[in-house]
Amino acid sequence: MEKLRIQFNKTGDIRFISHLDVMRCFSRAFARTSIPLRYTEGFNPKIKMRFSPPLSLGYESWCEVLDVEFVDKYDTSYLEYELNEKLPAGLRVNDVSKPEFGIDSIYYSRYLLKVYGSDDFLDRFLHKSKELLSQNSIMVTKSDRRGRPFDSDIRKLISSFNIFRHNDVLVSDITVETSNFASLNPKVFVEKVLSEIPIQGEGWDAVRTQFIKADFDIFR
Amino acid sequence: MNKTIDTSDISFDKRFERILKNVQKPGRYIGKEVNSVVKSKEKVDLRFAFCFPDVYEVGMSHLGIKILYSILNKRDNIWCERVFMPWFDMLKEMKENKLPLFGIESRDPLNVFDIIGFTMQYEMSYTNILHMLDLSRIPIRSARRRGLFPLIVAGGPAACNPEPMAEFIDIFLIGEGEESILELCDLVMEAKKENKSKAWLLNRAAKSEGFYVPSKYVVEYTDRGTLKEIRPKRGAKFPVRKRIIENFNSSEYFMSFPVPNIETIHDRTTVEVLRGCIRGCRFCQAGFIYRPFRAKEPVTLNAQAREICDSSGYDEISLLSLSTSDYPKLDELLDDMLKWTEERKINISLPSLRIDSVSESILKKIAKVKKSGVTFAPEAGSQSLRDSINKNLDEETIIKGCRTAFLQHQERVKLYFIIGLPGETDEDVVAIAELAEKIVEEFHKTKKDHGLKRLFITLSVAFFIPKPFTPFQFAAQNTKEEFERKIKLIKSNIKSRNITLDYHSSEMSLIEGVLARGDRRLSRVIESVFKKGGMFESWDEGFSYSNWTDSFIKSGIEPEFYSHRERDVDEINPWDMLDLGITKEFLLREYKKSKRRVVTPDCMSKCSSCGITEMTERSCFGKTTNSIQ
Numbered sequence: 001m002e003k004l005r006i007q008f009n010k011t012g013d014i015r016f017i018s019h020l021d022v023m024r025c026f027s028r029a030f031a032r033t034s035i036p037l038r039y040t041e042g043f044n045p046k047i048k049m050r051f052s053p054p055l056s057l058g059y060e061s062w063c064e065v066l067d068v069e070f071v072d073k074y075d076t077s078y079l080e081y082e083l084n085e086k087l088p089a090g091l092r093v094n095d096v097s098k099p100e101f102g103i104d105s106i107y108y109s110r111y112l113l114k115v116y117g118s119d120d121f122l123d124r125f126l127h128k129s130k131e132l133l134s135q136n137s138i139m140v141t142k143s144d145r146r147g148r149p150f151d152s153d154i155r156k157l158i159s160s161f162n163i164f165r166h167n168d169v170l171v172s173d174i175t176v177e178t179s180n181f182a183s184l185n186p187k188v189f190v191e192k193v194l195s196e197i198p199i200q201g202e203g204w205d206a207v208r209t210q211f212i213k214a215d216f217d218i219f220r
Numbered sequence: 221m222n223k224t225i226d227t228s229d230i231s232f233d234k235r236f237e238r239i240l241k242n243v244q245k246p247g248r249y250i251g252k253e254v255n256s257v258v259k260s261k262e263k264v265d266l267r268f269a270f271c272f273p274d275v276y277e278v279g280m281s282h283l284g285i286k287i288l289y290s291i292l293n294k295r296d297n298i299w300c301e302r303v304f305m306p307w308f309d310m311l312k313e314m315k316e317n318k319l320p321l322f323g324i325e326s327r328d329p330l331n332v333f334d335i336i337g338f339t340m341q342y343e344m345s346y347t348n349i350l351h352m353l354d355l356s357r358i359p360i361r362s363a364r365r366r367g368l369f370p371l372i373v374a375g376g377p378a379a380c381n382p383e384p385m386a387e388f389i390d391i392f393l394i395g396e397g398e399e400s401i402l403e404l405c406d407l408v409m410e411a412k413k414e415n416k417s418k419a420w421l422l423n424r425a426a427k428s429e430g431f432y433v434p435s436k437y438v439v440e441y442t443d444r445g446t447l448k449e450i451r452p453k454r455g456a457k458f459p460v461r462k463r464i465i466e467n468f469n470s471s472e473y474f475m476s477f478p479v480p481n482i483e484t485i486h487d488r489t490t491v492e493v494l495r496g497c498i499r500g501c502r503f504c505q506a507g508f509i510y511r512p513f514r515a516k517e518p519v520t521l522n523a524q525a526r527e528i529c530d531s532s533g534y535d536e537i538s539l540l541s542l543s544t545s546d547y548p549k550l551d552e553l554l555d556d557m558l559k560w561t562e563e564r565k566i567n568i569s570l571p572s573l574r575i576d577s578v579s580e581s582i583l584k585k586i587a588k589v590k591k592s593g594v595t596f597a598p599e600a601g602s603q604s605l606r607d608s609i610n611k612n613l614d615e616e617t618i619i620k621g622c623r624t625a626f627l628q629h630q631e632r633v634k635l636y637f638i639i640g641l642p643g644e645t646d647e648d649v650v651a652i653a654e655l656a657e658k659i660v661e662e663f664h665k666t667k668k669d670h671g672l673k674r675l676f677i678t679l680s681v682a683f684f685i686p687k688p689f690t691p692f693q694f695a696a697q698n699t700k701e702e703f704e705r706k707i708k709l710i711k712s713n714i715k716s717r718n719i720t721l722d723y724h725s726s727e728m729s730l731i732e733g734v735l736a737r738g739d740r741r742l743s744r745v746i747e748s749v750f751k752k753g754g755m756f757e758s759w760d761e762g763f764s765y766s767n768w769t770d771s772f773i774k775s776g777i778e779p780e781f782y783s784h785r786e787r788d789v790d791e792i793n794p795w796d797m798l799d800l801g802i803t804k805e806f807l808l809r810e811y812k813k814s815k816r817r818v819v820t821p822d823c824m825s826k827c828s829s830c831g832i833t834e835m836t837e838r839s840c841f842g843k844t845t846n847s848i849q
Contacts, residue, residue: 013237016246017481024487028479028533031564032254045565058241086533088481089252203238 001038002070004079005099007220010061011207014090019054022091026066029086035079038069050103052211053178056185059111061208065219067103097220106219108159108212109178111186115170117201122170124197126163129172132193133161140192154192157184175212232319232327239313247482248276249310251324255531256478257293257300258325265297265409269323269333269370273348274341274758276304280478281486283540284339284376288401290474298405301325301333302478305348306355308761314355321355330356335408336370337401338389340378343735344728344758346385349374350750353388360747362390362435368411368418373404379432380462380509381688381795384735386434387743390418391425393432394798395462398472400430426456430463437797439740445781447739447792459799464836468495468514473524476531488536488569491525492516493553497542498823500830501599502610502814503638505687506542508802511832512840513546513823518553525557529566537561538569545570545577546824554585571595575621576613593632593676594625600641601651608643608817610810615655622659626666632676633659639706640684640698643815649706652679653713660716675718681710683729686783687736688795689802691810697733697783700726727765731757733783739794742782744775803831 010022017025027047030037039045052065076096083093115125132138138155163172176184186206194201211219240246261267270289272279279285285302292300301323306314314321320329330336330352338349350360353372359365362372374385375393382392393400404425411421426433436456440448452458465471473492480487496513497506516524525537537557544550554568561568568585575596598618600606606613622633637652656677663675683703686692698706703726711721735742748771749757756762772779787793789808806829813820820828823840833839 013240013250013252014481016240016250018247021247021482024483025481027535028254031533031535032530034530039565058246086254088254088479203241 002073004096006066006093007095008064009092010064012090015058015060018057025088029083032086033082036071052103052106055208059206063208063210105213106211107179107214108175109208110175110210112207112209113172115204121199121201125170125193128196129163129193140188154184154188157182235317235319239317242313243309253478253481255476256325259299264299266405267333268292268300269303269330269336270300271303271338271352273305273338273345275307277484279304280480280484283490286474286477288397291398291472305352321352331358333370336372338374340374340376342758343378343732346746347750347754347757351755360388362388382432383740383794384738384742386740391431391433394430394460396465398465400463432460450797459797461799469516469520475527479532488538489528489532489534490538490540491521493539493544493547494541498546500610500820502691502810505690508689509800512836515547518549518556521553522556536567536569538571543574545574576617594630595634597636599638601655602648604817605648607819608814609641610819612819619662623662626663634678637681638684639681640703642692642695649709650713653710656719657716660718677719679721681723683726685729685733685736689800691807691814694787694811696786700730728763731768734779738782745771745777748774801832801835806830
């Protein structure tokens with residue numbers, strides 16, 4: 001038995017499938033390789049897979065991670081090749097290796113956001129986001145499981161934030177908490193900024209670029 | 221994410237991407253699945269758009285599309301793509317952003333295809349077909365499409381009464397499509413190569429076996445509104461005989477099919493064990509139109525199952541047919557398959573198990589890998605009504621079947637019933653609740669000794685719809701009021717809290733009833749509902765009863781004429797230009813027997829001369845019974 005970590009990208013159109021769909025894609029890709037894997041016990045056995053924190057539907061990623069238990073030992077580059085042969089376009093394995101840390105040690109996610117719109121809009125977005133970040137708290141309204149609204153401070157979940165203009169696009173590098181204790185979807189922050197700007201933009205994109213541990217080292 | 225406004229000057233890809241951000245389940249539209257077929261459009265002679273007039277998740281669960289996609293794409297010179305109906309939100313975005321409906325593989329608009337083929341699985345999808353054409357800016361009426369391309373064709377079970385769609389579809393493929401679809405492609409390629417007109421093509425098609433070209437037939441009506449005559453124009457076949465493939469066991473089957481990236485309705489793969497049905501339940505259209513009964517050999521099925529699991533990676537495979545327990549070599553097949561499926565944690569499911577065939581050994585085999593609930597279809601509550609519909613099933617067998625399931629620790633039982641069956645009395649309706657109560661009783665008897673906890677019975681009740689090519693094609697459908705009264709009657713007779721009652725809209729069943737036995741004049745109604753924006757009529761989200769009732773009035777059509785009228789046995793039916801092998805004499809014989817509540821033995825026990833052997837020119841079961849031909 002060998003536990004290995006698979007690091008993969010989710011880019012292009014496939015970003016429009018959900019986290020559960022990605023899990024299914026991997027299960028089926030493994031089944032198509034006919035490499036034996038360890039299964040969970042019980043009436044409905046599933047491949048033992050552990051994924052990094054779910055990526056929002058619509059976001060791309062360069063750093064997704066999945067731990068799998070193989071029945072036998074395999075050459076890691078063979079596994080990488082085989083999986084890339086069998087995975088749907090847009091899900092691409094970059095690395096297969098023995099994990100150093102558990103997936104639990106992921107504490108932050110780093111995202112690259114791209115915001116589109118008119119010059120005026122982009123200026124306003126830039127200033128508004130900087131202004132919000134300079135405050136001690138950023139209050140947003142969330143809803144609980146029963147749909148009842150409550151106020152929540154998201155400032156403390158943003159560990160670093162940088163934003164700059166690059167040609168026609170605003171580029172933001174944002175690191176947010178995605179730990180077992182709390183997590184923030186950058187969408188919540190973007191929507192907060194948008195709600196405070198009177199004019200509309202032309203959409204935005206997000207890419208998850210890195211996972212970071214609690215000690216701020218990069219998670220691999 | 222923010223909504224975009226001005227989009228006219230940007231490329232398809234960019235517009236498409238922006239739209240995807242604004243819709244639910246965008247994964248429906250992206251394509252590029254593993255095993256999807258992409259060819260070079262310059263190198264093929266014919267492009268075929270295979271359209272399923274419902275959402276991706278429904279269409280991708282359908283067997284026919286998998287078989288035909290595979291057959292078409294096997295030919296180097298043909299490229300077949302899939303097209304599905306966009307959901308409401310996507311449709312709105314596409315219209316606002318002026319994005320035409322496209323093939324999921326190439327993302328090219330439908331109007332660049334040579335043939336656009338629709339599968340007509342259910343009547344309530346008819347308005348979707350018109351929307352799909354309209355979304356591609358293709359005129360919906362056949363007569364308005366002067367050029368050869370795109371040619372609009374249709375097939376599938378609902379095409380056994382093609383008339384309500386006659387004004388829209390150029391050619392219907394009647395019967396099994398595996399062979400005729402390629403013949404059609406060849407014909408179209410010939411027309412294309414030699415620069416022939418649409419008239420030339422339709423003339424040629426109307427003379428070929430299994431092609432129904434509605435424009436080649438003149439329909440006249442009597443003063444009462446019934447059909448007076450269906451007259452073929454020069455050279456058109458009459459009747460149009462359905463196609464039956466040469467050899468089912470060795471017929472083309474798909475060995476790979478695009479593996480959906482998102483969850484579909486049936487998230488599993490399939491092998492087709494049987495085609496046709498020996499039972500002859502009198503309400504069941506599929507039981508008659510897919511005759512004769514044919515089975516594949518276990519060795520064929522096992523090899524196909526293995527190859528499909530290898531190419532797809534699915535962890536579930538279903539043994540599909542109208543009644544899989546009628547497969548004489550089921551035990552042998554399951555044993556063969558379990559040799560490899562168990563190790564690979566692949567679950568085998570039997571979606572159509574007859575309750576009288578539930579043996580412990582079969583239940584154990586299918587429950588070996590995964591535990592799933594059981595579903596049975598007694599169809600009627602009382603014994604005499606079950607006899608009347610020829611569901612050869614007695615109460616003792618039903619209770620015994622449930623008991624067998626309980627002993628296998630199955631605590632979820634789903635039972636299918638139909639109300640509104642011809643000759644049904646209130647006692648028959650109440651018997652549905654009584655039967656469920658008896659099953660609950662049986663559970664409580666079994667419960668203690670076998671460590672069972674709680675039983676969940678779902679009574680799924682459907683409203684009876686008389687369909688063409690069944691013995692009940694002559695019968696009147698219940699009215700809305702009758703349906704609703706009967707539902708109340710069942711409700712008031714359910715006492716146990718283990719039982720839940722599940723039923724759909726009676727209004728939807730009424731409309732389906734009209735369309736199922738409708739004639740050409742209904743084209744006006746369908747077009748009117750389409751123009752009112754009616755779509756996804758088989759979905760609660762889409763169905764609008766008032767759209768239909770308004771359109772009936774506007775078109776001067778009385779729906780009652782089609783649904784609530786007992787039809788004269790000598791009356792010409794709108795579908796009488798088709799020959800599906802089943803004779804009217806047989807259907808009438810069966811209808812009369814049903815009135816006397818007399819059963820007909822299944823085909824394996826005794827041939828009841830339905831007529832199909834005259835079409836195939838061979839007996840269904842050879843000289844000996846109980847063997848696969």
